Amino acid sequence: MNQTIIALHRLVEEAEPNICEITVMQEGNVCYEDYWHGFGPGDALNVMSVTKSVIALLVGIAMDRGYIVSVEQKVLDFFPEYSVKRGEKTIYDVTLYHLLTMTAPYKYKSEPWTKVCTSEDWTKAALDLLGGRGGLTGAFKYATLGIQILAGVIEQASGRKLLDFANEYLFRPLGIPESVNHGDSSKEDQFDFLMNKNPRKHEWYSDPKNTVTAGWGLTLSATDMARIGQMCLEGGVFRGRRILSDKWIREVTTPYQTLGERFGYMSYGYLWWIPDKEKRSFAAIGDGGNVIYVNPEKKVAIGVAGTFKPRIFDRIDFIEQKILPVVLGEQNT
Numbered sequence: 001m002n003q004t005i006i007a008l009h010r011l012v013e014e015a016e017p018n019i020c021e022i023t024v025m026q027e028g029n030v031c032y033e034d035y036w037h038g039f040g041p042g043d044a045l046n047v048m049s050v051t052k053s054v055i056a057l058l059v060g061i062a063m064d065r066g067y068i069v070s071v072e073q074k075v076l077d078f079f080p081e082y083s084v085k086r087g088e089k090t091i092y093d094v095t096l097y098h099l100l101t102m103t104a105p106y107k108y109k110s111e112p113w114t115k116v117c118t119s120e121d122w123t124k125a126a127l128d129l130l131g132g133r134g135g136l137t138g139a140f141k142y143a144t145l146g147i148q149i150l151a152g153v154i155e156q157a158s159g160r161k162l163l164d165f166a167n168e169y170l171f172r173p174l175g176i177p178e179s180v181n182h183g184d185s186s187k188e189d190q191f192d193f194l195m196n197k198n199p200r201k202h203e204w205y206s207d208p209k210n211t212v213t214a215g216w217g218l219t220l221s222a223t224d225m226a227r228i229g230q231m232c233l234e235g236g237v238f239r240g241r242r243i244l245s246d247k248w249i250r251e252v253t254t255p256y257q258t259l260g261e262r263f264g265y266m267s268y269g270y271l272w273w274i275p276d277k278e279k280r281s282f283a284a285i286g287d288g289g290n291v292i293y294v295n296p297e298k299k300v301a302i303g304v305a306g307t308f309k310p311r312i313f314d315r316i317d318f319i320e321q322k323i324l325p326v327v328l329g330e331q332n333t
Helices: 003-015 050-064 096-100 113-117 122-127 148-158 162-174 187-195 222-233 246-252 316-327
Strands: 019-026 029-035 273-276 281-286 290-295 300-306
Touching: 003 029, 003 316, 019 222, 019 316, 029 222, 050 096, 050 148, 050 162, 050 222, 050 246, 050 281, 050 290, 096 148, 113 122, 113 187, 122 148, 148 162, 162 222, 222 281, 222 290, 222 300, 281 316, 290 316, 300 316
Parallel strands: none
Antiparallel strands: 019 029, 019 300, 273 281, 281 290, 290 300
């Protein structure tokens, strides 16, 4: 084995100890993959908020298939039976665009996890949080619970459970193992799902109505993540098969919001991050440093999967400074 590859393995082991898997694809082929902590090919992990970016792709597929007409559609158009609380006006004006760009307003200071995640219908519970007296300000407000509404939108629009929709139109065409409902949604099980450091099967956390979580809870392997990245890199095509429109990939990775220090001065598209507008790179990022990284300049897509570790979010610098030079055999990236 190449000495630089051995050195990279050791560096990850010592400096980034919660990483379990890395897969790098260049020009459509796997050029590097490695594993730690007893993980191996095909093992999946909870990829945290990378789930959000997958949801953005599924919204695009729903649009390509005519289930959703436009991101300017009002959220409530998809929930005609939902009863709006007395005095609430803002919710009527919230669109899919607001959800996709994290500019939707919510009626809380901090996300009420217990309230939503112990309810019988997490989509309805998330709708109950939407709106508020502040109106539509266009301000960026990163939210995990609110993205659950997009799961309900796809289900209402398509007439199918989101899990089945994802398996048929995204996972299966990419050669990713079909996902199954996780099942239990108790408080204790949610904690275990977050903290467990063992390999998982391909599953997706779901509420009591078997609607999968949209903001977190999908399990993937690093190779699965790299395949998703490769499909995005090729403008919605994977190994000659079109999965998503090129138009939607461009929209998803357009920088609509420029963020401050808290978010590493990155930009934000439709539930995807844009670390560097000059390089045109983009990424799906989740807690624990779970990342799908796409660099069109280098024609590379990378999946990094790891277990939960507090205060690890953005691994872009590590990818660009430590992984790319070794894998691509370059001194500078």
